[in-house]
Amino acid sequence: MSAVVAARRGIPDASVARLPGYLQALTNLAERGISSVSSEELASAAGVSSAKLRKDLSHLGSYGVRGVGYEVDRLAYEISTALGLTQDWPVAIVGMGNLGRALAAYSGFATRGFNVIALLDHDDALVGTPVGERSIRPMGDVEALVRTDGLAIGVIATPADSAQDVADRLVKAGVRSILNFAPCVLDVPDDVMVRKVDMSTELQILAFHEQRRTGELDLVTKTEVEEVAL
Amino acid sequence: MSAVVAARRGIPDASVARLPGYLQALTNLAERGISSVSSEELASAAGVSSAKLRKDLSHLGSYGVRGVGYEVDRLAYEISTALGLTQDWPVAIVGMGNLGRALAAYSGFATRGFNVIALLDHDDALVGTPVGERSIRPMGDVEALVRTDGLAIGVIATPADSAQDVADRLVKAGVRSILNFAPCVLDVPDDVMVRKVDMSTELQILAFHEQRRTGELDLVTKTEVEEVAL
DNA sequence: ACGCACTTGTGAAGCCTTGCACAAAGTCGT
DNA sequence: ACGACTTTGTGCAAGGCTTCACAAGTGCGT
Numbered sequence: 001m002s003a004v005v006a007a008r009r010g011i012p013d014a015s016v017a018r019l020p021g022y023l024q025a026l027t028n029l030a031e032r033g034i035s036s037v038s039s040e041e042l043a044s045a046a047g048v049s050s051a052k053l054r055k056d057l058s059h060l061g062s063y064g065v066r067g068v069g070y071e072v073d074r075l076a077y078e079i080s081t082a083l084g085l086t087q088d089w090p091v092a093i094v095g096m097g098n099l100g101r102a103l104a105a106y107s108g109f110a111t112r113g114f115n116v117i118a119l120l121d122h123d124d125a126l127v128g129t130p131v132g133e134r135s136i137r138p139m140g141d142v143e144a145l146v147r148t149d150g151l152a153i154g155v156i157a158t159p160a161d162s163a164q165d166v167a168d169r170l171v172k173a174g175v176r177s178i179l180n181f182a183p184c185v186l187d188v189p190d191d192v193m194v195r196k197v198d199m200s201t202e203l204q205i206l207a208f209h210e211q212r213r214t215g216e217l218d219l220v221t222k223t224e225v226e227e228v229a230l
Numbered sequence: 231m232s233a234v235v236a237a238r239r240g241i242p243d244a245s246v247a248r249l250p251g252y253l254q255a256l257t258n259l260a261e262r263g264i265s266s267v268s269s270e271e272l273a274s275a276a277g278v279s280s281a282k283l284r285k286d287l288s289h290l291g292s293y294g295v296r297g298v299g300y301e302v303d304r305l306a307y308e309i310s311t312a313l314g315l316t317q318d319w320p321v322a323i324v325g326m327g328n329l330g331r332a333l334a335a336y337s338g339f340a341t342r343g344f345n346v347i348a349l350l351d352h353d354d355a356l357v358g359t360p361v362g363e364r365s366i367r368p369m370g371d372v373e374a375l376v377r378t379d380g381l382a383i384g385v386i387a388t389p390a391d392s393a394q395d396v397a398d399r400l401v402k403a404g405v406r407s408i409l410n411f412a413p414c415v416l417d418v419p420d421d422v423m424v425r426k427v428d429m430s431t432e433l434q435i436l437a438f439h440e441q442r443r444t445g446e447l448d449l450v451t452k453t454e455v456e457e458v459a460l
Numbered sequence: 461a462c463g464c465a466c467t468t469g470t471g472a473a474g475c476c477t478t479g480c481a482c483a484a485a486g487t488c489g490t
Numbered sequence: 491a492c493g494a495c496t497t498t499g500t501g502c503a504a505g506g507c508t509t510c511a512c513a514a515g516t517g518c519g520t
Contacts (some may be wrong), residue, residue, distance in 0.1 A: 101328065
């Protein structure tokens with residue numbers, strides 16, 4: 001098997017999750033007119049260790065030059081290719097509440113290889129309402145979007161209690177990648193990939209560490225109290 | 231050292247990251263009037279394996295009953311305690327663009343142990359503008375919020391180019407936990423914890439898998455082509 | 461032409477996480 | 491009171507990820 005295919009098949013999940021960060025850092029460097037970068041510099045810009053960066057990049061192939069570093073444009077291209085961003089992916093956002101509208105207005109999609117082709121809502125009363133330059137379409141359109149526009153990625157921005165219904169609908173229409181902003185677990189077939197974004201979860205993780213930090217001041221006292229209680 | 235303290239000190243990061251999910255599932259069960267649950271059922275509701283769930287819970291202590299399962303209320307309480315959610319954490323949201331407003335309107339904060347005490351913006355022209363029941367306050371208020379309201383967690387919802395300025399300002403005022411929605415890396419001191427939420431990153435990860443899936447159909451052909459190219 | 465300074469790519473070791481399998485400990489029916 | 495059944499908590503093995511450390515490769519100055 002060729003080295004390229006061997007490499008591309010087996011990129012570890014942890015590495016894949018960091019590639020977008022590298023791509024972002026590279027784009028930044030390119031905008032500042034920097035054309036060459038070492039693993040140390042790029043790692044620092046992306047917030048990881050240089051060893052980790054080099055190992056991650058080694059899974060894509062060997063695009064650096066020893067003693068010199070990486071060419072910014074070339075590396076950005078290679079990462080884009082590995083991530084599948086040479087094509088524009090059609091995306092539909094479902095749920096036009098506050099969050100859905102904020103996502104619809106977000107300009108970061110277009111610049112990163114994604115194209116929001118439709119804004120959908122389950123509620124027929126909202127259908128036709130303008131949002132930015134688009135207007136809200138009914139869930140019934142989703143099959144046509146998959147068939148004629150190649151829709152492959154759905155973003156769920158509904159409340160938790162309708163998220164599963166929406167997911168079922170998307171899956172039935174043939175969507176196999178879902179980004180879920182609703183604070184709930186989605187039940188989907190094995191061949192459908194779901195990623196979840198939940199700010200409550202993130203805040204709770206922050207709270208855990210914040211608590212642990214402030215709690216450490218009283219640690220000795222607490223230990224004694226709890227030992228007595230046992 | 232007491233078992234409780236030993237347990238609470240050393241909860242693995244991977245476990246901590248899953249605890250909010252368990253808590254959410256438990257809250258759901260409680261709302262449906264279910265008072266007892268097995269590890270198998272809870273794991274399924276939270277989307278993890280039962281072995282993983284039991285191992286995670288074992289880090290908190292031993293709150294299950296063999297042959298029976300877990301009492302929903304009790305377990306929810308223990309997880310809340312472990313995460314530090316018995317108190318309400320004061321949170322400030324910085325950046326009142328589309329995303330900031332959507333976050334400000336999100337009701338999920340209050341029900342999960344967080345209290346949005348202020349909406350801030352770097353742009354003085356926006357100060358005073360009403361958002362929901364609050365009005366936008368200037369960044370200059372942040373020191374006072376830390377001192378008098380115990381502000382500990384900051385949410386950054388600004389564009390990427392002002393995120394670092396805002397972070398510096400928050401850190402200088404004494405905020406040591408930051409949730410960053412801006413698509414950039416924040417440079418902060420070691421004792422400040424940052425978690426990042428970025429939908430572009432998530433979409434790019436989905437794109438990778440989507441591409442890999444559709445690419446597999448042509449794998450043999452591609453391999454041959456690339457081998458010739460070598 | 462050659463040595464020096466620099467940086468990549470990568471085995472190997474160590475750490476963390478997951479999954480397995482089962483003893484321990486409880487309930488329930490008889 | 492007791493045995494059958496259920497489910498937890500956990501030691502252990504396997505797998506994956508990170509870090510270390512350095513050989514291999516490149517450019518530059520002399």
